[in-house]
Amino acid sequence: MRKIVLTTVATAALLVLNAPSFAQGIRIGPGGVDVDDGRGYREERMERRSRRMCAELRDACRNKDIYGEQGQGNCRRYRRMCG
Numbered sequence: 001m002r003k004i005v006l007t008t009v010a011t012a013a014l015l016v017l018n019a020p021s022f023a024q025g026i027r028i029g030p031g032g033v034d035v036d037d038g039r040g041y042r043e044e045r046m047e048r049r050s051r052r053m054c055a056e057l058r059d060a061c062r063n064k065d066i067y068g069e070q071g072q073g074n075c076r077r078y079r080r081m082c083g
Contacts, residue, residue: 054082 025036057078
């Protein structure tokens with residue numbers, strides 16, 4: 001009887017303690033460990049990173065003669081990734 005009560009209490013405690021963690025997503029990848037809490041910060045950060053990357057590629061494409069870059073593929077990469 002004591003084992004059943006102890007097992008039931010332990011199972012209930014595990015379920016209650018893990019309930020808040022269901023709302024989070026954990027991603028492990030090349031950028032490190034990322035915890036997504038569902039507030040959209042990750043999407044905003046990715047959008048800013050994408051905009052910054054497109055601006056850098058556009059600048060490299062437009063000014064390749066000034067920067068002395070030939071055959072780097074910046075214009076092709078800019079057209080492919082940024083439209």
